[in-house]
Amino acid sequence: MNNLLQGVNVYLIGMMGVGKTTVGRLLAQELGYGFVDTDDVIVKAAGKSINEIFDQNGEGVFRQLESDVLGQVCAFTKLTIATGGGIVQRQENWSYLHHGLIVWLDVPVEILLQRLAEDTTRPLLKDNDPLGKLRSLLETRTPFYSQADLHITITAEETPEQTTAKIIAAIPSVLKSHEWKVTGDS
Numbered sequence: 001m002n003n004l005l006q007g008v009n010v011y012l013i014g015m016m017g018v019g020k021t022t023v024g025r026l027l028a029q030e031l032g033y034g035f036v037d038t039d040d041v042i043v044k045a046a047g048k049s050i051n052e053i054f055d056q057n058g059e060g061v062f063r064q065l066e067s068d069v070l071g072q073v074c075a076f077t078k079l080t081i082a083t084g085g086g087i088v089q090r091q092e093n094w095s096y097l098h099h100g101l102i103v104w105l106d107v108p109v110e111i112l113l114q115r116l117a118e119d120t121t122r123p124l125l126k127d128n129d130p131l132g133k134l135r136s137l138l139e140t141r142t143p144f145y146s147q148a149d150l151h152i153t154i155t156a157e158e159t160p161e162q163t164t165a166k167i168i169a170a171i172p173s174v175l176k177s178h179e180w181k182v183t184g185d186s
């Protein structure tokens with residue numbers, strides 16, 4: 001698989017809680033790739049949590065940091081990159097994402113809510129109606145997520161390991177048709 005990808009980066013996109021960070025780590029191991037999480041890089045660079053950035057600086061500042069980080073990581077190869085859920089909403093980010101293979105992880109919002117029920121680290125979920133908020137974010141973002149090269153739907157019972165295996169099995173189907181033409185043969 002690593003040979004097939006020839007170092008092309010893999011970007012995981014999708015809603016908060018779909019498992020981009022969890023699956024991204026596993027996928028990187030399987031591919032023999034490095035792993036980068038744009039949220040983690042932002043937190044380390046800013047020296048504060050995502051909640052603190054949203055509260056003290058505003059979402060706009062977070063989104064600019066996100067674009068800056070993405071612009072920097074896309075200069076590297078052999079990376080699996082877990083992105084933030086809202087990265088797809090800025091047009092300029094797509095010019096970076098399209099350097100690599102883009103995988104949309106898609107989980108029903110009811111499952112996302114269960115997974116994140118006890119989690120207070122997602123500022124956009126601090127809402128009186130978190131399920132409604134997830135639905136509305138998904139509606140806004142679906143046209144963007146749909147631009148991914150691969151759409152991986154994940155069921156409630158599926159483990160991160162199974163999702164990782166599904167992605168690896170699906171990658172060859174997109175490589176030959178993609179502009180990197182990494183396979184070289186017919």
Ligand SMILES: Nc1ncnc2c1ncn2[C@@H]1O[C@H](COP(=O)(O)OP(=O)(O)OP(=O)(O)O)[C@@H](O)[C@H]1O
Binds near residue numbers: 015018
């Ligand atoms: N397949 C799975 N089954 C059950 N729980 C999962 C699965 N994948 C991830 N989780 C759990 O769901 C939560 C969110 O996962 P994770 O942080 O990987 O999502 P994310 O897509 O990176 O979210 P964000 O966009 O907010 O960074 C974590 O507690 C994780 O352990």
Ligand SMILES: O=C(O)C1=C[C@@H](O)[C@@H](O)[C@H](O)C1
Binds near residue numbers: 016039084123124
């Ligand atoms: O869906 C979103 O907009 C977000 C998802 C997380 O990954 C973080 O990037 C942040 O909490 C915002």
Ligand SMILES: [Mg+2]
Binds near residue numbers: 020021022037039082
């Ligand atoms: Mg994450």
